Amino acid sequence: MTERVALELRDVHKRFGKTEIIRGASLRVNAGERVAIIGPNGAGKSTLFNLISGRFAPSSGEILLNGARIDGAAPHRINRQGLARSFQVSNLFTHLSVFENLRCAVLWSLGYRYAFWRFLANLRDANERAEEVMAMLQLQRRRDALAMNLTYAEQRALEIGLTIAGGADVILLDEPTAGMSKSETRRFVQLIRDVTAGKTLLTVEHDMGVVFGLADRIAVLVYGEVIAFDTPEAVRANPRVQEAYLGSVLAQATEA
Numbered sequence: 001m002t003e004r005v006a007l008e009l010r011d012v013h014k015r016f017g018k019t020e021i022i023r024g025a026s027l028r029v030n031a032g033e034r035v036a037i038i039g040p041n042g043a044g045k046s047t048l049f050n051l052i053s054g055r056f057a058p059s060s061g062e063i064l065l066n067g068a069r070i071d072g073a074a075p076h077r078i079n080r081q082g083l084a085r086s087f088q089v090s091n092l093f094t095h096l097s098v099f100e101n102l103r104c105a106v107l108w109s110l111g112y113r114y115a116f117w118r119f120l121a122n123l124r125d126a127n128e129r130a131e132e133v134m135a136m137l138q139l140q141r142r143r144d145a146l147a148m149n150l151t152y153a154e155q156r157a158l159e160i161g162l163t164i165a166g167g168a169d170v171i172l173l174d175e176p177t178a179g180m181s182k183s184e185t186r187r188f189v190q191l192i193r194d195v196t197a198g199k200t201l202l203t204v205e206h207d208m209g210v211v212f213g214l215a216d217r218i219a220v221l222v223y224g225e226v227i228a229f230d231t232p233e234a235v236r237a238n239p240r241v242q243e244a245y246l247g248s249v250l251a252q253a254t255e256a
């Protein structure tokens with residue numbers, strides 16, 4: 001059986017002025033797969049995320065979400081087509097409770113598809129869905145807490161919950177465990193696994209423990225080119241990756 005491709009990049013280039021930052025990136029991410037994008041500082045990882053989520057349009061090349069072109073489309077349109085990006089705690093409504101945040105995300109995803117007269121009928125579904133996601137996030141006991149009063153790890157969990165509650169099936173996570181302690185990170189990786197089960201996940205992450213613990217495949221970006229896209233074992237053993245990036249990172253991790 002051939003896998004369904006959820007997200008595809010075809011020879012994507014991005015220039016800022018004269019400088020080419022993404023230099024012909026191609027990737028095919030299967031539905032339900034978890035992919036980590038790694039690479040040295042300045043390799044273009046955030047730029048790649050900005051291209052996929054619609055913040056930037058590519059200079060050339062194509063990006064397809066579930067088979068449909070999205071390159072150059074506005075972020076909210078791409079979001080409506082099923083792709084959500086979780087930033088580092090910037091999407092939360094800080095003055096709303098955990099439950100209200102989740103319910104807003106569900107209603108937003110229903111908003112344009114249903115007429116207003118169906119709003120009340122949908123509210124019950126939205127409440128149920130919000131409760132369901134809250135349980136997955138293990139945030140029930142924080143149901144009525146304002147988002148601004150959550151711990152950092154709880155805020156990150158809620159942030160990921162918003163992408164799920166909004167109905168996206170392709171999720172982009174920017175450094176999901178940045179700023180967390182080792183034990184928080186371990187718990188959080190498990191939470192990400194549970195909450196995004198069955199979804200397609202793309203993450204940019206510097207913590208190699210998280211990368212190797214979470215990813216089914218790893219894409220290695222160096223100077224705007226994908227130099228390897230393979231299983232964690234194969235990437236770890238790849239001499240080109242060792243030379244360009246992983247050798248030094250693993251050496252640092254061993255020294256630390």
Ligand SMILES: Nc1ncnc2c1ncn2[C@@H]1O[C@H](COP(=O)(O)OP(=O)(O)OP(=O)(O)O)[C@@H](O)[C@H]1O
Binds near residue numbers: 041042044045
């Ligand atoms: N809007 C922009 N205009 C001009 N140059 C940019 C812009 N955005 C990014 N760049 C440049 O593109 C290069 C890649 O940056 P990017 O943030 O994508 O790398 P990265 O791999 O995410 O790095 P890091 O791991 O340090 O976050 C950098 O040299 C950066 O200065």
